[in-house]
Amino acid sequence: MEKNSKIYIAGHRGLVGSAILKNLKAKGYSDFVTRTHSELDLKDSTAVAQFFATEKPDYVFLAAAKVGGIVANNTYRADFIYENLMIQNNVLHQSYIHGVKKLMFLGSTCIYPKNCPQPMKEDYLLTDVLEYTNEPYAIAKIAGIKMCESYNIQYNTNFISVMPTNLYGPHDNFDLEKSHVLPALIRKMHLGKALELNNWDLIRKDLNHMPIENVDGSASEESIFSVLNKYGISNSGDAIQLEVWGTGNPMREFLWSEDMADACVFLMENRNFKDCFTQSTSEIRNTHINIGTGIDISIKDLANLIKDIIGFKGTLYFNDTKPDGTMKKLTDPSKLHALGWKHKIDLETGIKKVYEWYCNEGA
Numbered sequence: 001m002e003k004n005s006k007i008y009i010a011g012h013r014g015l016v017g018s019a020i021l022k023n024l025k026a027k028g029y030s031d032f033v034t035r036t037h038s039e040l041d042l043k044d045s046t047a048v049a050q051f052f053a054t055e056k057p058d059y060v061f062l063a064a065a066k067v068g069g070i071v072a073n074n075t076y077r078a079d080f081i082y083e084n085l086m087i088q089n090n091v092l093h094q095s096y097i098h099g100v101k102k103l104m105f106l107g108s109t110c111i112y113p114k115n116c117p118q119p120m121k122e123d124y125l126l127t128d129v130l131e132y133t134n135e136p137y138a139i140a141k142i143a144g145i146k147m148c149e150s151y152n153i154q155y156n157t158n159f160i161s162v163m164p165t166n167l168y169g170p171h172d173n174f175d176l177e178k179s180h181v182l183p184a185l186i187r188k189m190h191l192g193k194a195l196e197l198n199n200w201d202l203i204r205k206d207l208n209h210m211p212i213e214n215v216d217g218s219a220s221e222e223s224i225f226s227v228l229n230k231y232g233i234s235n236s237g238d239a240i241q242l243e244v245w246g247t248g249n250p251m252r253e254f255l256w257s258e259d260m261a262d263a264c265v266f267l268m269e270n271r272n273f274k275d276c277f278t279q280s281t282s283e284i285r286n287t288h289i290n291i292g293t294g295i296d297i298s299i300k301d302l303a304n305l306i307k308d309i310i311g312f313k314g315t316l317y318f319n320d321t322k323p324d325g326t327m328k329k330l331t332d333p334s335k336l337h338a339l340g341w342k343h344k345i346d347l348e349t350g351i352k353k354v355y356e357w358y359c360n361e362g363a
């Protein structure tokens with residue numbers, strides 16, 4: 001990429017897209033094309049074709065997708081497969097039609113089999129059955145990888161795919177039903193601590209920023225209590241109790257979103273699809289690259305770490321009627337390391353940074 005290249009970041013207000021935009025600006029890139037979801041619905045093939053014909057971007061980061069945690073994936077199964085297939089089909093195909101020089105497609109580590117050998121190497125794709133809770137989303141992401149490879153092989157495009165592990169950082173989704181575990185636990189413990197301190201100003205400020213089921217900060221204490229109870233924040237005698245979904249035993253790997261963005265920009269600057277042709281086989285597959293830390297933690301230990309950082313004193317209980325999902329999904333990031341990139345922010349530092357962001361801007 002040249003510093004004056006025209007770069008389209010699809011999903012520039014999201015967790016990853018906002019971090020990619022910030023990273024590119026810091027590195028001296030200056031010509032960006034962005035559209036919010038309401039300005040351009042990427043599911044709309046005609047609108048996407050018109051957008052590419054008008055803007056003609058040189059480079060594309062596809063960080064727009066239907067994204068959510070385990071329960072959202074399991075509940076809105078049709079939306080997750082339909083929306084993701086539509087978004088990626090439209091953006092990839094129009095990037096080919098309009099001669100985009102290079103595109104990055106963002107997948108996810110849920111593309112790997114439920115009982116994948118650990119750590120997960122790129123070559124383990126399509127070797128066994130997927131985890132049920134996010135199968136529709138994973139199938140869409142696998143289709144995206146195969147679409148990139150197929151267009152590259154048939155049409156000589158330069159589409160590269162990356163498979164990030166679980167991500168977290170500023171501009172994440174903190175909805176208590178639809179978000180991923182790390183932002184959900186941060187918000188629950190932030191509210192739990194405020195309840196412990198009887199700090200109703202803080203609780204009302206949080207709910208004004210993001211109402212829970214239409215309950216905002218103007219509601220009565222009784223209504224607020226009842227909605228917090230529903231989402232697993234309750235008062236049992238002298239302690240606040242906080243629900244953690246599942247058994248607490250699953251292992252997860254977490255990467256700071258700004259490290260993720262740095263890896264994406266590094267690969268856009270240094271990696272081309274043709275690099276994969278050095279393989280000794282005529283069958284070109286598994287050309288995607290894992291992005292992770294190679295370090296994981298149990299959900300129970302994660303919950304206790306967040307509890308300590310936030311200073312929530314109440315008790316945690318594990319609700320095993322909620323799904324655990326995959327028991328372990330740890331990336332093998334050696335392909336990325338061999339290319340010269342490694343993460344910088346460890347989990348404890350990242351949680352402190354995102355909690356500070358949440359208190360200042362997110363809540």
Ligand SMILES: NC(=O)C1=CN([C@@H]2O[C@H](COP(=O)(O)OP(=O)(O)OC[C@H]3O[C@@H](n4cnc5c(N)ncnc54)[C@H](OP(=O)(O)O)[C@@H]3O)[C@@H](O)[C@H]2O)C=CC1
Nearest residue numbers: 011013014015016036037041042064065067106108166167
């Ligand atoms: N978060 C994570 O832990 C992980 C994420 N990923 C992948 O990384 C990528 C980015 O995810 P993340 O940043 O977390 O997601 P976010 O939900 O934070 O952001 C998604 C972005 O996509 C945009 N978007 C969604 N639907 C449409 C649509 N129909 N038309 C136009 N824009 C749309 C949203 O726009 P708007 O803001 O305007 O609504 C938003 O900016 C995705 O491909 C995701 O699958 C992979 C692994 C883990």
Ligand SMILES: C[C@H]1O[C@H](OP(=O)(O)OP(=O)(O)OC[C@H]2O[C@@H](n3cnc4c(=O)[nH]c(N)nc43)[C@H](O)[C@@H]2O)[C@@H](O)[C@@H](O)C1=O
Nearest residue numbers: 069070073108110134179180181184244245246323324325
């Ligand atoms: C990134 C990845 O994200 C999704 O997969 P996931 O890793 O299972 O996502 P998760 O963050 O929602 O959960 C991780 C673990 O944590 C537990 N857990 C505890 N308490 C809460 C809780 O309060 N909220 C949530 N969401 N999970 C909780 C939860 O039960 C599970 O065991 C994919 O669907 C797919 O979208 C994908 O690619």
